[in-house]
Amino acid sequence: MQPFSTHTGKVMPLDRVNVDTDQMVPKQFLKALTRDGFGRILFYDWRYLPGEKPNPSFVLNFPRYQGASVLLARANFGCGSSREHAPWGVKDYGFRVIIAPSYADIFYNNCFKNGILPAELSEEQIEELFQRTEKEEGYSLSVDLPAQTISDNHGLIYKFEIVPSRKEVLLKGLDDIGTTLQHEPDITAYEKNHAASATMFDAVDVKYYTP
Amino acid sequence: MPPENPPKTLYQKIWDAHVVRETPAQPAILYIDRHLVHEGTSPQAFAGLRAEGRTVRRPDLTFAVMDHSVPTTDRTLPIIDQDAKLQFEALEKNCRESGVRLFDMHSKQQGIVHIIGPELGITQPGQTLVCGDSHTSTHGAFGTLAFGIGTSEVEHVLATQCLVQSRSKTLHILVHGKRPRGITAKDLILAIIGKIGISGGTGHVAEYGGEAIRSLSMDGRMTVCNMSIEGGARAGMVAPDETTFAYLEGRAFVPRGKSFQEAVQRWKLLKTDDGAKFDMTVELQAEQIAPQVTWGTNPGMVTGVTDRVPDPGSFRDLNDQKATERALHYMGLKAGTPIVDIPVDRVFIGSCTNSRIDDLRAAAHLVAGKHVARSIKQALIVPGSRGIKAQAEKEGLDKIFRDAGFEWRDAGCSMCIGMNADVLPPHERSASTSNRNFEGRQGRDSRTHLVSPVMAAAAAIAGHFVDVRSLDVSTIE
Numbered sequence: 001m002q003p004f005s006t007h008t009g010k011v012m013p014l015d016r017v018n019v020d021t022d023q024m025v026p027k028q029f030l031k032a033l034t035r036d037g038f039g040r041i042l043f044y045d046w047r048y049l050p051g052e053k054p055n056p057s058f059v060l061n062f063p064r065y066q067g068a069s070v071l072l073a074r075a076n077f078g079c080g081s082s083r084e085h086a087p088w089g090v091k092d093y094g095f096r097v098i099i100a101p102s103y104a105d106i107f108y109n110n111c112f113k114n115g116i117l118p119a120e121l122s123e124e125q126i127e128e129l130f131q132r133t134e135k136e137e138g139y140s141l142s143v144d145l146p147a148q149t150i151s152d153n154h155g156l157i158y159k160f161e162i163v164p165s166r167k168e169v170l171l172k173g174l175d176d177i178g179t180t181l182q183h184e185p186d187i188t189a190y191e192k193n194h195a196a197s198a199t200m201f202d203a204v205d206v207k208y209y210t211p
Numbered sequence: 212m213p214p215e216n217p218p219k220t221l222y223q224k225i226w227d228a229h230v231v232r233e234t235p236a237q238p239a240i241l242y243i244d245r246h247l248v249h250e251g252t253s254p255q256a257f258a259g260l261r262a263e264g265r266t267v268r269r270p271d272l273t274f275a276v277m278d279h280s281v282p283t284t285d286r287t288l289p290i291i292d293q294d295a296k297l298q299f300e301a302l303e304k305n306c307r308e309s310g311v312r313l314f315d316m317h318s319k320q321q322g323i324v325h326i327i328g329p330e331l332g333i334t335q336p337g338q339t340l341v342c343g344d345s346h347t348s349t350h351g352a353f354g355t356l357a358f359g360i361g362t363s364e365v366e367h368v369l370a371t372q373c374l375v376q377s378r379s380k381t382l383h384i385l386v387h388g389k390r391p392r393g394i395t396a397k398d399l400i401l402a403i404i405g406k407i408g409i410s411g412g413t414g415h416v417a418e419y420g421g422e423a424i425r426s427l428s429m430d431g432r433m434t435v436c437n438m439s440i441e442g443g444a445r446a447g448m449v450a451p452d453e454t455t456f457a458y459l460e461g462r463a464f465v466p467r468g469k470s471f472q473e474a475v476q477r478w479k480l481l482k483t484d485d486g487a488k489f490d491m492t493v494e495l496q497a498e499q500i501a502p503q504v505t506w507g508t509n510p511g512m513v514t515g516v517t518d519r520v521p522d523p524g525s526f527r528d529l530n531d532q533k534a535t536e537r538a539l540h541y542m543g544l545k546a547g548t549p550i551v552d553i554p555v556d557r558v559f560i561g562s563c564t565n566s567r568i569d570d571l572r573a574a575a576h577l578v579a580g581k582h583v584a585r586s587i588k589q590a591l592i593v594p595g596s597r598g599i600k601a602q603a604e605k606e607g608l609d610k611i612f613r614d615a616g617f618e619w620r621d622a623g624c625s626m627c628i629g630m631n632a633d634v635l636p637p638h639e640r641s642a643s644t645s646n647r648n649f650e651g652r653q654g655r656d657s658r659t660h661l662v663s664p665v666m667a668a669a670a671a672i673a674g675h676f677v678d679v680r681s682l683d684v685s686t687i688e
Contacts, residue, residue: 018409028630032254033297076410082359109360180240181370194228
């Protein structure tokens with residue numbers, strides 16, 4: 001996974017609470033076999049009018065936000081479905097950082113598997129960033145993960161909290177599976193000691209079983 | 212004297228029993244007892260394994276099923292949707308190569324992943340169970356720690372049979388009192404979500420209790436746990452009891468005879484100890500809950516059937532006001548409209564929330580001898596599994612539904628997510644027993660109202676929402 005340390009980029013504001021993952025990647029795009037290409041369809045129903053014409057009233061299509069790589073969002077971002085297609089889309093579009101007051105659990109977790117930093121700030125700080133983004137065209141933010149700060153060119157500096165183990169995963173771009181497999185002997189030992197739960201009990205041949 | 216063991220919640224007990232490795236300030240490596248897989252969120256995980264030269268560690272603990280995109284019409288016909296077809300083929304190939312048992316769309320046991328897990332007895336109390344699907348919380352009804360994961364984690368479980376996890380906080384949700392007539396499990400969970408909000412349970416694992424929960428059948432408990440995620444809680448659980456054991460006995464993957472009795476003795480220990488502390492507690496009174504209907508674009512935008520569509524101005528928070536305004540615009544609703552005056556175009560009874568035999572019986576009972584209103588364009592019954600379908604047909608429910616003007620379909624996720632041909636057209640309004648009323652969920656620009664099976668059935672007959680409590684029906688459980 002691509003490590004994350006620092007990032008500076010233009011901010012795009014998405015001024016809606018409870019943005020769910022169905023909005024990020026609608027169902028018709030869940031029939032893919034790969035993790036690629038979801039940036040083009042990110043926020044599909046909001047972003048495109050029928051016939052795939054860009055919807056000029058959706059913020060992602062505003063000329064001033066083209067090339068944005070920091071997504072400024074509202075509370076409970078990423079609620080709903082567990083589809084990892086959502087963070088794949090966010091990343092593929094070009095966002096490296098999301099800044100919001102809160103996230104839904106599964107989406108939050110999925111971000112770390114994809115080298116996206118989901119930073120949390122207070123509602124007041126988020127509101128301030130929305131105002132600054134609105135006021136200044138090309139408004140950008142610098143995110144420093146080692147220092148856990150978000151800052152702009154006008155002296156604003158916000159500190160954000162992140163669980164140290166999560167931070168490490170992003171900084172090092174760790175491959176989770178590889179790390180877990182280093183403890184393979186522990187897994188084998190667990191399976192030996194917990195035979196009741198780690199064994200499948202096949203009472204009948206399921207082929208002939210009518211529920 | 213050794214110190215007494217501190218009292219534990221059910222969640223803590225299951226967690227502790229599954230820790231493979233835990234070091235301070237680090238997430239634990241947690242063992243996963245059962246892994247369920249479907250065609251939608253697994254191809255990239257298998258591809259990832261292959262790319263790294265890894266294999267499935269425990270194919271015997273992994274089960275796959277086709278559900279999200281399967282047609283609910285005649286399956287002997289060729290699959291028209293080429294993308295879906297490729298996904299089915301990929302799942303078949305992945306299962307064949309890795310030795311994972313697959314219930315394909317022609318299998319007698321096929322159904323929605325969260326329906327067949329319990330139905331086949333794959334799901335058992337005290338287990339950890341995961342699936343690349345947020346409604347995995349359903350399985351918590353058995354006192355199972357079950358939660359949805361992303362595709363990267365699916366790959367992780369395939370490779371290691373473990374997950375890297377941090378402990379969640381605990382949330383106790385108590386529904387006291389006796390469920391009034393016409394108030395179903397769906398109404399309880401919608402009322403809970405209405406109270407705590409769709410992010411109220413974020414960071415928590417919920418445990419449900421109280422008389423109104425305990426008196427539910429397993430089908431009802433699954434409905435409640437299913438929608439835990441709609442309240443933000445990744446998992447929701449009900450401690451197992453005699454109802455649970457009676458449901459499980461004799462199912463395909465459940466131990467039999469003496470082994471079953473031994474398992475029951477173990478399962479009886481799976482309850483929260485007296486004095487165990489929850490991080491948060493929420494309490495409701497069942498007597499105060501009316502049949503619920505959502506009016507907006509998330510499951511927390513819900514109210515009683517006797518209420519009206521709310522005014523955005525009635526919300527204190529500015530973000531809530533804006534969200535409500537937007538939701539009413541999307542839904543094509545005016546503030547102040549009585550819920551019972553909202554007309555419905557289509558009715559969908561199905562999904563992992565409400566497609567079990569109890570749901571179908573209740574809905575059939577209500578529509579027996581009546582007919583779907585002329586204004587209704589389509590009324591779909593989609594059993595959650597082929598097992599349920601067969602049982603319903605044995606009881607003659609299919610005939611009741613057909614005679615009443617409903618379509619009787621094959622099992623799958625269907626119009627809950629609209630990945631197959633069962634899509635709600637733009638600007639049409641559904642009474643749906645599913646779990647999400649998000650914008651575009653059932654089809655682009657479609658308008659979803661979440662309700663219980665009896666409320667959906669009643670709306671089909673009347674052509675608009677009605678208070679089922681006013682109907683002269685003896686059992687509207």
